[in-house]
Amino acid sequence: MQIQPFFYELLSESSDLFGVFFIFKTKSTMNLKTNLKNILFLDIETVPEFENWSELSDEQQELFAKKTQYQRKEEFTPEAFYERAGIWAEFGKIVCISVGYFTEIAKAKKLRITSFFGDDEAKILTDFKGLLNTHFSQQHKVLCAHNGKEFDFPFIARRMIVHKIELPQKLNLFGKKPWEVPHLDTLELWKFGDYKHYTSLKLLTSILGIPSPKDDIDGSEVAQVYYQEKNIDRIVKYCEKDTIAVAQVLLRFNNEALLNDADITSV
Secondary structure (H helix, E strand, C coil): CCCCHHHHHHHCCCHHHHHHHHHHHHCCCCCCCCCHHHEEEEEEEEEECCCCHHHCCHHHHHHHHHHCHHHHCCCCCHHHHHHHHHHCCCCEEEEEEEEEEEEEECCEEEEEEEEEECCCHHHHHHHHHHHHHHHCCCCCCEEEECCCCCCHHHHHHHHHHHCCCCCCCCCCCCCCCHHHCCEEEHHHHHHCCCCCCCCCHHHHHHHCCCCCCCCCCCHHHHHHHHHHHCCHHHHHHHHHHHHHHHHHHHHHHCCCCCCCHHHEEEC
16 A cells, blocks of 8 residues: 555654554445444334224324325325335334344354244334343444334334333434434435435345345235234245345445355344
C-alpha cells in the first residue's frame, strides 16, 4: 500500500489519525464496518391475531376499518381486507421468529440458524428476548433484517409491549439517537440514501445471484398455511430461508463469497 507524501506528512502529525487512515485503506475491500460475527440476522412471520373477522369485537372491527381505510379505499370491505391484518402489530401476531449468526470453524465461515415458533406468541417473544439478553446484549452486537427498521423490529417491540414483556435493550429505542440504534437493514443499505426506493428481498437475491427464499410460499400465504393447513413447520422453513437470504445479501454487500448448503446448520 502506498500513501502519497502529502497525506503522510499530514497524518504523521497525529498517530491516532494515521491509524484510522491505515485501517480504512487496508480494509477498503470490505464495505461493512461491523464484524459479521456481531450480527444477529432475523426474520419474522405474522398472521392476523384471529382466524375470522367475526372473532373481533365491534370496537376492534371499527378500529380496523379506520386503520385500513387508506389502504382499502373503496376496493375492499374491512372484513374482506382482514386477511391482511398480520402486517399491523395492532391486529396481528407473530408465529415465528428465525435468527441466524455467523461462527468460524477451522477458519471457515458458518451460519447457524434457529427458530422460535408456535401458537403462544408470548412464549415466542420471551424466548427470543432470552437469546438477545444472553448472547447479543453487548453494545457492539447488532440486529439485521430486510426492511427490519420498518417492519420486523418495531413489530416485535410492539407485540412485547402488548404482552407486558419488558423490552430488551436491542429493541428499546426510547431516547436513543439515530446513530445509537443497534439495527442494520439490508433494504436501507441497498437504498444508498434513495429513500423512495423499495426493493423486495426476492428481487435483491435475484439480481445478486443468491438462491431465492421464495420457492415455496410467500408472505401473503402465511396466514392460510397457519390457520387452514395448520402447517407451522412449513412456515418455519420459509422464515429460516428468508433469514439465510438476508445473511447472504450482507455477504454480497461486503464482497464476500456466498455460503454453500454445507455451511448452514439448523440448531
